[in-house]
Amino acid sequence: MTATLAASAPRRVNPWLIGWVVALGFVALLQAYGRDDLAWAFKFPRDWVIPLRFWLSDLMKWLLNEFDLGLFTFRQFTRSIAWVIEQPYWLVKSLLSTGFLQGQGSGAVVLFPRISWVAIIGIVMLMGVYAKDRKLALLVGGCFFYLVLFGQWDSAMVTLSSIIIAVPFGVAGGLSLGILAYRSPGFERLIRPLLDLMQTVPVFAYLVPILILFGFGPVSAMIATIIYALPPMARVTILALRQVPAELTEFGAMAGCSRSQILWKIQIPAAKATL
Known part of the structure; x- marks a missing residue:
């Protein structure tokens, strides 16, 4: 009896199917009768477009040409940041690539030569041994020797100079953001x-405004690299601090440590493996 009632019960129609039928019917009617009366549905009116690109362009012009911070302009502020970053970059680049020069162009005089490529390969191999073992040292040394063999040493040293300066800034910025985010859920x-x-937008998308703000040169590329490196470092910091056992933090609090002491002497060392 129950089986007979179940078999004779009306079959329930899927509401999603009804929705698709209604939507397709609406599209068909719109295509058939709405092209003349509802022209805006086929071609979006230009007057309705939000002129965001023009607003951003005007904002950049205002920042660079009119915005005044009192003692200095915004352009001077960004250029001073670029100058501060450029000084250590110039030092590292001189050591690795160009040497310390007096003058410019073909008439420049070398005051102090750059570090020998043999010495640099030896240094990175020692770093490989210190970081892991001899196999890593041989691998790193072979990679650097490859650059010498194929004539890419000079350009590689310029790139390495940028990385040496950009990485500490990225690590420090990401670590700071991660610590603040760990302490404040809001x-x-x-x-x-x-x-x-920041992780999904291509680096070239924000390289253009960086070039406008900080000028053309290696500093803009380093700032773009720093911005691109901040998100993963911040996320890793948050994850690493959350994985620190609560017992360690409680032990530090019981020992009378301040928040900064707990952070730098307990939590950061305990999270070093993840960082």
């Missing part, structure tokens, strides 16, 4: 979409 919720955006 701050983490605030920067999480920004970190997602």
Whole structure:
């Protein structure tokens, strides 16, 4: 009896199917009768377009040409940041690539030569031994010797100079953001979409405004690299600090440590393996 009632019960129609049928019917009617009366549905009116690109262009012009911070302009502020970053870059580049020069162009005089490529390969091999073992040292040394063999040493040293300067800034910035986000859940919720955006947007997308703000040169490339390196470092810092056992933090608090002492003497060392 129960089986007979179940078999004779009306079959329930899937609401998603009804929705698709209605949507397709609406599209068919719109295509058939709405091209003349509803022209805006086929070609988006130009007056409705939000002129965001023009607003951003005007904002950049205003920042560079009119925005005054009192003692200095915004252009002077960004150029001073570029100058500060450029000084250690110039020092490292002189050591690795060009040497310390007096003058410019073909008439420049070498005051102090650059470090020999043999010495640099020896240094990186020693770093490989210190970091892991001899196999890593041989691998790193072979990679650097490859650059010498194929004539890419000079350009590689210029790139290495940028990396040597950009990486510490990226690590310090990402570590700071990660610590702040770990301590403040509200701050983490605030920067999480920004970190997602920074990781998904191609680096060349924000390289253009960086070039406008900081000028053309290696500093702009380093700033773009720093911005691109911040999100993963911040996320790794948050994850590493959360994996620190709560017992260690409680032990530090019981021992009378301050928040900064707990962070730098307990949590950061305990999270070093993940960092």
